[in-house]
Amino acid sequence: MTAPTAPATDLAVRKPPPPTWSWRGPTRVPGAAVLVALFAAAAVGAAALPLDRVGVGWLIAGTASILALAVTHRKVTWRQAAWGAATLALLGVGSVRAAAWLFVLCVLTAAITGALSLLDPRDLRTILAAVVVPLAAAARALPWVRAGLRTRFAGRPGVPTRVVAVSAVSLVLLLVFGALFASADAVFAALVDRMLPVLDGGAFARALVLFPVLFALLAGAAFTLVGPPAMTQHDQQTRFAFRRLDWAIPVALLDLLFLAFVAVQATVLFGGSRHVLGAGGPTFADYARGGFWQLLAVTGLTLVVVAIAGRWAPRTDRADRATIRVLLGALALLALVVVASATYRMNVYEQAYGYTRLRVLVMAVELGLGAVFLAVLVAGVRLRGAWLPPAVLAIATGGLLALAVLNPDRFIADRNVDRYLATGRIDLSYLGTLSADAVPALDRLPADHCACLLRRVAADLADRPDDWRSANLARHQARALLARDQPGTCR
Structure with missing residues (x-):
């Protein structure tokens, strides 16, 4: 007797079981060059990192770390090299921008891109692993380093003592003779002072x-x-998946709901500000602030729906593949209109009430989600979405770097100064919280307003001078501008 076949509405089809992870670690202990590179990079990072403010020391520490890892392992893929370059670019933001909130985002993102450069992830599973594996490896690596040290000095018990003795004698000679030369010549003493931190x-x-x-x-x-x-994938077995109508009907209804919303929004997108300025219409605040966050949530939830449907929708025949392309493609296209509507609402609000860091940041997030939906459309045409998770991370990293190039604090100050020159309205209290990035824009204000704002920045720059670790281009330019144009009297 043959076993009964599954009914057409059954959701059980074939799926791969969870993969098996195995991690034996390196097959060889680290050599002398690797150990020296790791010790040197850690020493440079410990000396250079300015934990209390933004500065070039973060880039110095990151560069030293990348070079040490290059000595450890020279063969990397182009994706690993790209993630490593993105990490350095994110850490380099602290050398040119003074906004601490922006650099915190860059450092957090650099931690993720740096982890990705180690494992070359190509799907969601390996990306999630890449975030946690380096932290677990920090504990496993200590015995590995200890084994390398033992192998390096095995059979030569006098080597460490000799190294310490030679280093101590060299240091004493340099200190004694350097001090004598410095006391004998003022020019040499000044040179030593400049060279030594x-x-x-x-x-x-x-x-x-x-x-x-x-x-x-x-x-x-x-x-x-x-x-x-290493991750081992087992043979394919029973898995959960949708039948065509099981997912197509809910997504088709969602498409119709999106279409109705888009039809309403078309009158607003092409009708200018008449909708909010007309009799009986909502105010700018009610229109923009009351709908932006909801539309942002709609955009994020739409990505979840697309991910679930795209992951478990069947692709067994041409009709299945056509259904995926039509329904999910339509949903992605309509979501782009929702992104445009949310962006328009935020732009209306900014034009009426001015720019702030939060408003610029959420606008950047919305534009990034629009780029993600374009990537979803490409994946839907190809019916291959394994590359989407790395692409989403690349979009987020590129968007953050683009935000750093925009120089958000100066952009906010410029737009608010332009608004003041056009309308006479300005929020001096908020502009006073911006970083030194905004000084060139604030210098465009009338003398009394300018003096009130720049005196605060000048006092902060004077109270906290930069050293070689915290050197920063934006603060250097702000000091030069304030030295050239002294703030007047604040009234």
Whole structure:
């Protein structure tokens, strides 16, 4: 007797079981060059990182780390190289922009892109693993480093003592003779002062705390890069999936709802501000602020619907594939109109009430979601979406770098100054919270307003001078402008 076949409405078809992860780590202990590179990069990072403010030290530490990992493992794919370059670009934002909130976003994103450069992820599963694997590797890497040190100095017990003795003698000679030469010649003393960084007790203590942390993270990164985990996929077995009508009917109804909303929005998108200025219409605040966040939520939820339907929709025949392309393609296209509507609402609100960091940031997020939907359309045409998760991360990284190029604090100040010159309305309290990036724009204000704002910035720059770790182009330009144009009297 043959087994009964599954009914047409059954949702059980074939699926692969969860993959098996195995992680044995590197097959060889680290060599001398690798150990020296890791120790040197950790030392440079501990000395250079300015934890209390934005500065070039973050780029210096990131560059040292990338070079150390390049010594550890020279063969990388172009995707790993691209993620590594993106990491350096994100850390480099701190060298040219003074906005702390922007740099915090860049550092958090750099932590993710740096992890991705170690594992070369190509799907969602490996991307999620790439975020957590380097942290686990930091603990596993310490025995690996210890084994490398033992192998390096095995059978030569006198080598570490000799190295310490030679280093101590060299340091004493340099200090004694350098001090004598400096006391004998003022020009040489000034040269030594410029070349040697000034270290205080706090900086030295901070470096002592940072060094073991950075070394553990770098060792974990090297451990992951040399011996990444392997994922084994088993043979395909029973899996959950939708039948055609099971997913097509809800998505088709959602398409019709989107179409009705888009038809209403067309009158607003092409009708200018008459909708909000007309008799009985909502105010700017009610129209823009009351709908933007809902539309932003709609955009995000639409991505979830597309991801679920695209993941579990059947592709067994031509009708299945055509249904995916038509229904999900229509949903993505209509979602782009929703993105345009949300962007228009925020633009209306900004024109009426001015620009702020939050408004610029959410506008950037909405534009990024629009780029994601364009990628979804491409994936729908090809019916291949495995590349979408890395593409979404690349869009987010590129959008953040584009925001840094825009220079948001200066952009906000410029737009608000333009609005003041046109309408006479301005929020000086908010503009006073902007970073040194905004100084060139604030300098365009009338003398009394300009003096009130620039005096605050000048006082902050004077109270917190930059050293070699916290050197920053925006603060340098602000100091030069304030030295040239002294703020007047604040009334």
